[in-house]
Amino acid sequence: MTIAETVPPDLDRLIERYVAQWHEPDAAARRRQIEALWTPDAANFTKAFAVRGYVQLEARVRASYEKWVRDGGCLFRPRHADRHHDAVRFVWDMASEADGAVRAVGVEFLLLAEDGRIRLDYQFTEPAA
Numbered sequence: 001m002t003i004a005e006t007v008p009p010d011l012d013r014l015i016e017r018y019v020a021q022w023h024e025p026d027a028a029a030r031r032r033q034i035e036a037l038w039t040p041d042a043a044n045f046t047k048a049f050a051v052r053g054y055v056q057l058e059a060r061v062r063a064s065y066e067k068w069v070r071d072g073g074c075l076f077r078p079r080h081a082d083r084h085h086d087a088v089r090f091v092w093d094m095a096s097e098a099d100g101a102v103r104a105v106g107v108e109f110l111l112l113a114e115d116g117r118i119r120l121d122y123q124f125t126e127p128a129a
Contacts (some may be wrong), residue, residue: 018037025069105128
């Protein structure tokens, strides 16, 4: 079952755009995607760090792209998603593009602003089983 088969079109599009920013090789295009997807004061939290605002978000997404996509040959793949009012939760995995081996799995919990952009993003990850 694909993500498109399990979520409403507006949620599906949000998840597609979210994933696209992590895979974007062009810095200018990635910045435009971030600005379209996140509020100016948005925050992204992992257990290790917190970033806030476009400059820090851009650095976070760039570093992740360089480590996992460009150099690591991985793809970020959403599995299933659900929306409840202004909250979105989706499960994902990070897998090798070459052989499909899953390197990590996680859950993203997003809180949206009234305009539909992300204002808070909490990431929970664990190693692949």
